[in-house]
Amino acid sequence: MSIELRDRFFDLSTRDVPTEEAARYRAEVDATDAEPAATVDGLDISWHPSARFKAVRFIDAERIDERVRDLFARPSADVPYLAAVFVDPHELSFRTFENIVPLDRLFEDVPLEAEPAGRVEHAEGVFSFSLRWPAQAQARLAQLDELNLYVPPLNAASRGGERFIFHSALLAEALTAVVADALPPATVEGFSHVNPVFRCNRFEPGDANFHRHRDTPYFDAARRHISRYTVLLYLTGGTGSPALDLVGGAALSEIGDFTCVIFDQRYEHEGAPYRDGRKVFLRTELIFTADEVTEAPEIGELFSKACYLTGESVFAPELARHADAYYNQVAAAHWDGMGEGPTRETFVHKEFRGVHFVANGYDFWFAKTDTLSLAECAALTLLDYFNCKLGDTAFRALCRTEAIEADNARWIPEFLRARRSGSAMTRVDKSAFFPEPERPNGQICCPFHSSRGYDPTRHDEIIGLYSEAQSFAQAHILPAPILMLGEDVALDPDQFVVQDNLIHVLGKDALTPVNFAACWNDESIPEDYVIVAAKVGVAQFLVPPIIYTESAGCYHLKFDFFRNSWMVDHRRATVPIPRITEEQWADPDESSAWRRSVDDSLIDDEHPLPPSDLWDDDDDDWDDEDD
Amino acid sequence: MQVTAVEDALRAHPDDLASWRAYSDWLLEQGDARGTLIRLEQRLARTRPADRAAVEREIADLVAEHEDGWGDGLPATARVLARRYGFAAEVAVQWSDDVREVVEQVLRGRFVTTLRIAPNAATDEDDDWDEDDDEWEDGPGAEAGSGRLDMQFLDGLDVGRLVELDLSYLDLGPDGAEILAASLRTDRLRALELRYCRIGDAGLAALAASPYLGGLRRLHLQRNRVTAEGVRSLHRFPELTELDLRYNDIGEAGAEALLAAPFVGSLARLWLYDSDVGQDGVRKLARAANLPSELRSLWRCM
Structure with missing residues (x-):
C-alpha cells in the first residue's frame, strides 16, 4: 500500500492529472498514517507520502539508514543517487525550509569550459552574452529540467512556474571563470566566485509571471562576502513581452538558449513565461569580497521576521505574502537604505500549554507573571524560533496560532495581560538520571564463573562501564538548557544567565569520562549488562545573548540573530541514560546494550567514548571455508 | 550550662549556630581545641571568597595539630566518614564477631548521628543471589541461612541518637528486619539504608x-x-521524600500501590526502573496526576 502510494506520487507529478484523480490521491494520503522510517539531520523522513509526511525532498541516498534505504524511491534515472524522502512540513525550521539538492555528481567528468560570445551591455550594470558549452556539458545542463526535481516553492502564491534548488561547485567554478573573462574589469573588481547554489526555474506558456521583485542579496559577514549581481543562465530560448523586464534598465523580449544575463541586484525585475515554449533558466549570484561588510541592524531584523513568517506560513498560508514583503524590503534596503515598508505589521499570537505570547520573528512578548520566569520565556522563544521537536511533534505544531495585523506593537501588553499565563515547563533534577552505582563486591566474577547466579549491579567491571556511560550521558545532559522528556519540556534555569539586559543561553561543557580496566569468560560481554534506563531529548543552542526589556507588565525579548551574521545553531540529540541490568545473564543475541543506543554523532573530542566491543553484525563474515 | 542538654539540642538541630557558639565556650573552658574550630568554621562561612584562604589555612593547621586527640573513645576499627566541628558525625564499622561491642562504643560518641555497618569480605562473599534461593521459601521463623546475619546484637542498644542507619548489603533476611524493627526504639531516625538486605515483603511489613x-x-x-x-x-511511612525501589519486581500493582501512598505528592526522589513496574506501570506513573510533575516527566521518556 505505502509503496503504491509512493509510486503514484511520482507518476501523478509527471503528467497532467484530472482534478478528481488528484483529489482521490490526496484523500488517500490524508487517510494514511505513517511512522518515520529514519531521521536525517534531525528531520523524520518517510518513503511515501502520508497525512503527516507531505513535503517531498531530494537527498543523497547514502545519508539514509541503509536498513531502510531501498524503500525510498529514486525518481530520477539520471541522478540515481538521489532519493526522494517525504517530510513533515511542520518540522521544517529556518535551516531546512529549502531543499538544496546535491547535483555535483551530475557534472563530474564533464568538460565545463564555456566560451562567452557577443557580450552586450544593455544598461548600466546589465549584461548579456551567449555561452558556448561543450556538447556534453550542454546536454547535462539541458538534462536538469528532466530530472523531475521540481517542488512547489514556499512562496508559490506570489510567483508563477516551478523551481528546485541545487548545489554544484563544479558548475559554479566553470561559470566563475567565464564571468571573470566576460565582464568589464571595473565590474568584476572584488569578484570572488559564482554562488554554487542555483535555482532551476521552469515556466510554461500561460503560467503566471514571477511578480516584480528585487533579489535578496547573499550576505556573509564572517567571510566578508556579499552578492552584487544576479546571474540568469537561460537553458531554453524564446520570446516574451518582455521575457525579462529590469525596471529602469532594460527589457529583453527575445532570449536565445544558453544566454547568460547578469544584472545589478539593485534592479527591480519581473519575469514572464515565453509565448512560444517552455522557459527554463538557472539563477544564482556573483559573490564579491568586500573590505567592510556591515549591515544595518534593521535589515537583520527584517530578515529575521521574513524567515519566521516563511516558517509560519506552513500553518497560516496567508503569512507567505507578508514574508515576501519583508524579503523585498530587505533586498531594497541593501541598496537604498530602509525605505517604506508595509504600513501594517504582521504578528503571530501563540499559545503553548497555557502560555500566551506574541511574536514577529524578531520580537517576542510575554506577560510578566509570578509563575512565568524570564528563563522560561527565553526557552519558549528558542523552541519557537528553531521549531524544536518535543517528542515526535514540532513545537509550532503544538502551539495554537493566530495571525494578527496591526499598525504597531502598542496593543500587545494589554492583549497579553488579558490572557495571563502560567508555566508550560517542568523542572527536573538532572541528578535523578544518575543514581550512584552500588558499592562493588570484589568477590563477583563474570557470569561464567558465578555458579549461583551473577549480580552485574555489584560487579566492579560492570560498574566501571556504567560510570563511564553515566559520565558520557552527563556531559551531554548536565549543560543542556532544555530537556525533552517525551513531550514534556524541562527547563534548567541555571543555564539561562540574566545579566543587565541580556539573557545568555549557556551550552555544552565536556566532562572527562572515567577509565577502568579488568576476568571475563562468557559469551556475553560486559557491555551487554549496561542497558538503557530512559531516552532524553537534549536541545543545545549556539546563540548570541537575547536582549530583553521589561515594560507595561511584559517581557520583551529580541532575537538579534541575523545581525553581524551570528553563527546561530541549534542541535537536538537523544541521549540514552544508562543503567545496570538486574538480569543474571544478558543474552548477547537480544542485547539492548546502552552502547548500541548511543548515536555516533554524540561522540566527539569533547565527548569521547572508547570503541565498543559489542558484536557487530556487519563483521559477521564467517566463511564456511575459512580454516 | 547544662552540657548534656546542649549536646542533645545540637544532635536534634545540628545547624543551630548559636548553640554551637555557646558549646564552643564550654569546650574552650575544657581546653578542647574544637571550641576554636567551631569559631573558625563559622567565621569561614561569613568570610568573602577572597579572604577565605587564610582562614582555611588556620583551620587546616588546627586540625592537623589536634585531630589525633579527637577519637572520643571510638573503637580503633571504626572509620569516621564525616565530622562536624571536629566531632565524629558519620561512622562506619565492619561486621565482625564483636560487632555489638564496637557499635555500642560508637553509639556513645557525642555527635554520632549516622552509623553504617558494612559487610566484611567473608559476609559479602556469598553474595550471589540465586533467584531460586530456597531461603526465600523459609519464611519468618526459619533458621538463618548460611550467610544470614544475626541481628540480635542490636537488642537493647541505645540507638536514640541515630538519625541515619545504613545496613546496606548485609544479609538481614525477613527475620533480621523483624529484629531490627523491634530494636529501633527511636523516633529520630530519618534515613534507613537497607539495599540488598533481602528483607522481602515480610521484613518490610515488620519495619x-x-x-x-x-x-x-x-x-x-x-x-x-x-x-x-x-x-x-510503605504507606505506613507518610513522611517519605526519597525512596529507592530499584531492582524489585513490584509490577503494575506496585506502581498503583505507590501512587496510592500518602507520601507520593511529597516525593522529591523516586528511583525505579521500567523493568520494576512493567510497561503498564510506566504508563500509570507517566500519567499520575498526584506524582510531582518533575518526577512524572521522568517516566515520560522511558
Missing part, C-alpha cells in the same frame, strides 16, 4: 509496623525482592 519509624524521610530498598504487597506496607 512498617514499628510505632517508631513513621518519621522516616529516606528509605533505600534496592534489590530486596519487594513486591506490590511490600509497597503497600
Whole structure:
C-alpha cells in the first residue's frame, strides 16, 4: 500500500492529472498514517507520502539508514543517487525550509569550459552574452529540467512556474571563470566566485509571471562576502513581452538558449513565461569580497521576521505574502537604505500549554507573571524560533496560532495581560538520571564463573562501564538548557544567565569520562549488562545573548540573530541514560546494550567514548571455508 | 550550662549556630581545641571568597595539630566518614564477631548521628543471589541461612541518637528486619539504608509496623525482592521524600500501590526502573496526576 502510494506520487507529478484523480490521491494520503522510517539531520523522513509526511525532498541516498534505504524511491534515472524522502512540513525550521539538492555528481567528468560570445551591455550594470558549452556539458545542463526535481516553492502564491534548488561547485567554478573573462574589469573588481547554489526555474506558456521583485542579496559577514549581481543562465530560448523586464534598465523580449544575463541586484525585475515554449533558466549570484561588510541592524531584523513568517506560513498560508514583503524590503534596503515598508505589521499570537505570547520573528512578548520566569520565556522563544521537536511533534505544531495585523506593537501588553499565563515547563533534577552505582563486591566474577547466579549491579567491571556511560550521558545532559522528556519540556534555569539586559543561553561543557580496566569468560560481554534506563531529548543552542526589556507588565525579548551574521545553531540529540541490568545473564543475541543506543554523532573530542566491543553484525563474515 | 542538654539540642538541630557558639565556650573552658574550630568554621562561612584562604589555612593547621586527640573513645576499627566541628558525625564499622561491642562504643560518641555497618569480605562473599534461593521459601521463623546475619546484637542498644542507619548489603533476611524493627526504639531516625538486605515483603511489613519509624524521610530498598504487597506496607511511612525501589519486581500493582501512598505528592526522589513496574506501570506513573510533575516527566521518556 505505502509503496503504491509512493509510486503514484511520482507518476501523478509527471503528467497532467484530472482534478478528481488528484483529489482521490490526496484523500488517500490524508487517510494514511505513517511512522518515520529514519531521521536525517534531525528531520523524520518517510518513503511515501502520508497525512503527516507531505513535503517531498531530494537527498543523497547514502545519508539514509541503509536498513531502510531501498524503500525510498529514486525518481530520477539520471541522478540515481538521489532519493526522494517525504517530510513533515511542520518540522521544517529556518535551516531546512529549502531543499538544496546535491547535483555535483551530475557534472563530474564533464568538460565545463564555456566560451562567452557577443557580450552586450544593455544598461548600466546589465549584461548579456551567449555561452558556448561543450556538447556534453550542454546536454547535462539541458538534462536538469528532466530530472523531475521540481517542488512547489514556499512562496508559490506570489510567483508563477516551478523551481528546485541545487548545489554544484563544479558548475559554479566553470561559470566563475567565464564571468571573470566576460565582464568589464571595473565590474568584476572584488569578484570572488559564482554562488554554487542555483535555482532551476521552469515556466510554461500561460503560467503566471514571477511578480516584480528585487533579489535578496547573499550576505556573509564572517567571510566578508556579499552578492552584487544576479546571474540568469537561460537553458531554453524564446520570446516574451518582455521575457525579462529590469525596471529602469532594460527589457529583453527575445532570449536565445544558453544566454547568460547578469544584472545589478539593485534592479527591480519581473519575469514572464515565453509565448512560444517552455522557459527554463538557472539563477544564482556573483559573490564579491568586500573590505567592510556591515549591515544595518534593521535589515537583520527584517530578515529575521521574513524567515519566521516563511516558517509560519506552513500553518497560516496567508503569512507567505507578508514574508515576501519583508524579503523585498530587505533586498531594497541593501541598496537604498530602509525605505517604506508595509504600513501594517504582521504578528503571530501563540499559545503553548497555557502560555500566551506574541511574536514577529524578531520580537517576542510575554506577560510578566509570578509563575512565568524570564528563563522560561527565553526557552519558549528558542523552541519557537528553531521549531524544536518535543517528542515526535514540532513545537509550532503544538502551539495554537493566530495571525494578527496591526499598525504597531502598542496593543500587545494589554492583549497579553488579558490572557495571563502560567508555566508550560517542568523542572527536573538532572541528578535523578544518575543514581550512584552500588558499592562493588570484589568477590563477583563474570557470569561464567558465578555458579549461583551473577549480580552485574555489584560487579566492579560492570560498574566501571556504567560510570563511564553515566559520565558520557552527563556531559551531554548536565549543560543542556532544555530537556525533552517525551513531550514534556524541562527547563534548567541555571543555564539561562540574566545579566543587565541580556539573557545568555549557556551550552555544552565536556566532562572527562572515567577509565577502568579488568576476568571475563562468557559469551556475553560486559557491555551487554549496561542497558538503557530512559531516552532524553537534549536541545543545545549556539546563540548570541537575547536582549530583553521589561515594560507595561511584559517581557520583551529580541532575537538579534541575523545581525553581524551570528553563527546561530541549534542541535537536538537523544541521549540514552544508562543503567545496570538486574538480569543474571544478558543474552548477547537480544542485547539492548546502552552502547548500541548511543548515536555516533554524540561522540566527539569533547565527548569521547572508547570503541565498543559489542558484536557487530556487519563483521559477521564467517566463511564456511575459512580454516 | 547544662552540657548534656546542649549536646542533645545540637544532635536534634545540628545547624543551630548559636548553640554551637555557646558549646564552643564550654569546650574552650575544657581546653578542647574544637571550641576554636567551631569559631573558625563559622567565621569561614561569613568570610568573602577572597579572604577565605587564610582562614582555611588556620583551620587546616588546627586540625592537623589536634585531630589525633579527637577519637572520643571510638573503637580503633571504626572509620569516621564525616565530622562536624571536629566531632565524629558519620561512622562506619565492619561486621565482625564483636560487632555489638564496637557499635555500642560508637553509639556513645557525642555527635554520632549516622552509623553504617558494612559487610566484611567473608559476609559479602556469598553474595550471589540465586533467584531460586530456597531461603526465600523459609519464611519468618526459619533458621538463618548460611550467610544470614544475626541481628540480635542490636537488642537493647541505645540507638536514640541515630538519625541515619545504613545496613546496606548485609544479609538481614525477613527475620533480621523483624529484629531490627523491634530494636529501633527511636523516633529520630530519618534515613534507613537497607539495599540488598533481602528483607522481602515480610521484613518490610515488620519495619512498617514499628510505632517508631513513621518519621522516616529516606528509605533505600534496592534489590530486596519487594513486591506490590511490600509497597503497600510503605504507606505506613507518610513522611517519605526519597525512596529507592530499584531492582524489585513490584509490577503494575506496585506502581498503583505507590501512587496510592500518602507520601507520593511529597516525593522529591523516586528511583525505579521500567523493568520494576512493567510497561503498564510506566504508563500509570507517566500519567499520575498526584506524582510531582518533575518526577512524572521522568517516566515520560522511558
